[in-house]
Each structure stands twice: as structure tokens, then as C-alpha cells.
Amino acid sequence: MARARFGTQGDAELRITLDEAASQAQLALAELRAFARGIHPAILTEAGLGPALQSLAERSPVPATVGGDVSGRLPAPVEATAYFVVCEALANVARHADASAVAIHVARVDGRLVVEVADDGVGGAVAERGSGLRGLADRVLVVNGRFEVHSPPGGGTRLVAEIPCAC
């Protein structure tokens, strides 16, 4: 606002300083927004898992689609775990899979939410200690869920997380 107010008058030095301050502030805000999205995005709380996954898919560097039953709201810990799984899985696909497409699928089966992320990349992913996959498995186990990785060399990678929920 100071920039808009003084931008057209006053001395050039002031204008440059204000311009710099404004662009620094905007950069910081943009980075903060991107960071917050990775932890717990507002869209998840406000609109639920469907829109939040759609938002992840829109930003995925590897073309991503969202399918299955993503309507309605689920208990917050279930939504958060499912979101985290997909967020990490997409990051892994972008980093390691060399894939041309990735499909996110969500289903509700017998009191469990089943989240699948499958790509058509190089496969060969293993859930070793300290890896991103291990972290994902731990996150799902914490909520008494199950986590599986199918990743034959050359056969793409499919992650399946089953999260118990009264849904």
C-alpha cells in the first residue's frame, strides 16, 4: 500500500526500496503457502479429501488423475493420513519413477478407506529404513492401517494404504 501511495511521487530511491520490499514479501508469502500445502492444507479442512486430492493432482509434475469415491467428509485424522500418503507418493513418483502417468484411486471398503497410487514408471521401489516409503508406512501404521508397496522392476509402482474408518 505504501508503494501504491508513494510509488508515483517521491524520490526514485524510495520507490526502488519499496519495490524490493514488496517483491521480497510476496516471495516469502508464496513459499510459505507452498510449504503449508505440504503439511496440512486449508483446502483439506475446508472442503475435504476430494478437492484436496484434486488440488494435488493439478500440481503434480507427472500427469495425475483422481478416481473412485472421493465425495463427502471423513474423520479428520483419516483425511489427513490419506492426504499425506498421496502427497508423498506423488512426490516420489516425480522424483524416482520416470513415469508418464499416475492414477490416484480412493474407495471405501468394509469400514476402511483404501487409497491407491499407481504409476507406469520404472518400479523397483523398496521401503527401506529412512526412506520416504518407510515414513509413509509408519504414518499409516500409527492409525492402525495397512500399507503395501508393489513395485516390480520395470512394472510401475503401486502403493496401497488401508486406513480404518467408520465410513
Added chain:
Amino acid sequence: MRVLIADDSVLLREGLARLLAEGGFEVAGQAGDAAELLRLVRADPPDAVIVDVRMPPTHTVEGLVAAEQIRTEYPGVGVLVLSQYIETHHAMRLLGSSPQGIGYLLKDRVADLGELTDALRRVGRGGSALDPEVVATLVGRRRARDPIEELTERERDVLTLMAEGRSNQAIGQRLFLSPKTVETHVRAIFMKLDLEEAPDDNRRVLAVLAFLRR
């Protein structure tokens, strides 16, 4: 143009009011929450309102709900929604089936008074204004079979500005193109994306966004 401002930050409200007044707008009132905004609108409907998404009491989507209510009760009142962060989901929810007199901008845009007043005027006149970040996400989205890759760079620029809600005239001014050239690009885009040409700007925004979202 008569404008109401709703934001729970007094500082932002006052600052905005002052800048808009200097920019030739008549600031008819200010509200600190959605209830107060609705009361002011009902008492004396303005040409447009600026409303923050997060307001008391829960600081979640009060502004979005108020925006939808104003659109239903007073379709003639333009609504420009400002948000701390931008989501396609919220944008599409706001635009709904008739993107008339509606805008959705990142709050950071208030730093650029020209952009803000341009969007406010468009919305106040029954047009639409969609934040460049929403459009950039949608246009830049990676697709398995992507017809957007068949567009030339120039056509992609035109598509982006169309999706932001700009008229042919405004697109021409931005890109230094004649109205005729803009029309040619628009036709080419609709053909390449296999879309039916829309009769007016508002329906054009819808057609383009629906395509970008699928």
C-alpha cells in the same frame, strides 16, 4: 462505482478504503465480519463488494459463504473475493454456473493497485476476474494427452487471459495485438481444444475453465 469492504483487519480495510477512494471509487462502508457485510448490502446495495474469505467467528470460509449469499440475493452486486491462498475448488464453487459479477483474487494482489481496481471494475460491471495463479495452475497442469501442447505460445497467452476473465479488447491491449488478431487466436484455440465458441465473455470463461479442469 460504490464499493463495500469486508475484512476483519482494520488496517487492511482502512488502507484499502483510502487507496480505492484515491482511485476514484466511492467507499460506501466497511464491515469487520460477514454478518455486518450482509446487513450493509441489504440496507443499501452497492455496485460491488470486496470480501476476505477468512473472517470471524471461525476464520475459515465465512467470506465465501457471504459471497454466495450476496450473489443469490443481489445478482446485480459484483463480488470480489480476496483470499490468503488460492484454490481451484473455491474458484469453481464461486463461479458456479454463471460467472457474472464475480472475482477471486489472491490477497497479495492488493499490493498492485492497478490489478485490483481493474478486477474490481470488471466485477462491478458484471464480468469476472480469476486470479492469474489459479489460471496458471490450470493451464500448466500436466495432462496425459494434452491438446494445450498443440497451441502456439501466443495462443496459450490468449487462453490464459481469457480464463482470467478478460475481454478481447483487454487481451489485445495486454499483448499488443489488434482486435482482429485476438479474434483469430480465440477461434484457433476453440478449434484446437474442440470447444464450441461461446457467445459472450462470461460463458467463454466457463467453457475454458471447464476444459482446463477436466
